[in-house]
Amino acid sequence: MTHEVVLIPGDGIGPEVSDAVCQVLERAGAPISWATHQAGLAALDEGGDVLPDTTLDAIRRTGVALKGPCTTPVGEGFTSVNVKLRKTLDLYAAVRPVRNLAGVASRYDDVDLVVVRENTEGLYSGVENEITAGVVTSLKVATDAACTRIARWAFRYAKSRGRKKVTVFHKANIMKLTDGLFLRSAARVHAEEDADVEFESVIIDAGCMKMVQNPAQFDVLLMENLYGDVVSDLCAGLVGGLGVVPGANFGDERAVFEAVHGSAPDIAGENRANPLALLMSAVMMLNHLGETRGDEACRASAERIRTAYDGALGAGDRTRDIGGELGTSEFAQALIRRL
Numbered sequence: 001m002t003h004e005v006v007l008i009p010g011d012g013i014g015p016e017v018s019d020a021v022c023q024v025l026e027r028a029g030a031p032i033s034w035a036t037h038q039a040g041l042a043a044l045d046e047g048g049d050v051l052p053d054t055t056l057d058a059i060r061r062t063g064v065a066l067k068g069p070c071t072t073p074v075g076e077g078f079t080s081v082n083v084k085l086r087k088t089l090d091l092y093a094a095v096r097p098v099r100n101l102a103g104v105a106s107r108y109d110d111v112d113l114v115v116v117r118e119n120t121e122g123l124y125s126g127v128e129n130e131i132t133a134g135v136v137t138s139l140k141v142a143t144d145a146a147c148t149r150i151a152r153w154a155f156r157y158a159k160s161r162g163r164k165k166v167t168v169f170h171k172a173n174i175m176k177l178t179d180g181l182f183l184r185s186a187a188r189v190h191a192e193e194d195a196d197v198e199f200e201s202v203i204i205d206a207g208c209m210k211m212v213q214n215p216a217q218f219d220v221l222l223m224e225n226l227y228g229d230v231v232s233d234l235c236a237g238l239v240g241g242l243g244v245v246p247g248a249n250f251g252d253e254r255a256v257f258e259a260v261h262g263s264a265p266d267i268a269g270e271n272r273a274n275p276l277a278l279l280m281s282a283v284m285m286l287n288h289l290g291e292t293r294g295d296e297a298c299r300a301s302a303e304r305i306r307t308a309y310d311g312a313l314g315a316g317d318r319t320r321d322i323g324g325e326l327g328t329s330e331f332a333q334a335l336i337r338r339l
């Protein structure tokens, strides 16, 4: 059995890290055939839209994609390809597992948490207006339907993974309606779904303080779009940075796997990017294929890759962002030798 998966190389460091990941997956015997499509600046360069219909249609058809980061201009220009992709395909649950890796030095050694982020609304609704000269607004949207389904997803995820607690980070003391709805929905779903998973709510500013003091107190974190975006990067910083944190965006029918990091223009094209975050996202993808399509070969190749990168990191084979000397391609070659 071979699974067709859409590959979006992306912008900046995207092509370098995706190339490294494809080589590793091939060596690990992952039963994947890639259908490469563009999005972001790369799609514009080819004369198309930033998010071409052909790319969206391909993901609708295959149901699974591995995506490199796409650049979004700051303060001007086109709206985020990433946000548009998640909304268009209704990939409402972003999940980012954050844990220590052996051989990667960080301030903590006991981090093992998962950020679950609502991916389709909140302040990322993109409804911004200039009311009059010098006055602009941005609309934060929360719907009962979206708040309820992300809460349900988080509690079911926690239960299926044997996780003990779901903590909602919110600001319902100030945004009583929007964050209030998010919080109330989570509390209701907790009451309906399961008493085995503990439910906790923490105001996000205090939550960030608690996080940097003792991240081990958190298990699954549930939050709306913007908070999830910010807290994901904060959590990445607890375990060694953006080079080591994977992610996935799930809808009911499709899933797009991508690292938490962006296109890193400061190091693009220099063979310095750590491909591990995208590789770990690919491992999540292989496990997802194994789980949803019952293909043991996917799970086996995921396990081989995990063993290879654990071994490599433990032996000191690392990229510079995590204290090593290797370039992107040298790190990929170190993994390939182990495979």
Ligand code: NAI
Binding pocket: 013, 068, 069, 070, 071, 072, 073, 082, 242, 243, 258, 259, 260, 261, 262, 263, 264, 265, 266, 267, 272, 273, 274, 275, 277, 321
């Ligand atoms: P970024 O994540 O690209 O970079 C932040 C810092 O982390 C930089 O110093 C970068 O060199 C470093 N870094 C990131 N990934 C790394 C890796 N794999 N290996 C080694 N170092 C790494 O965030 P930034 O600079 O805020 O955003 C750059 C662009 O990426 C923007 O256009 C932004 O909109 C876009 N972006 C796209 C995302 C996506 O496609 N899902 C997610 C986040 C940002």
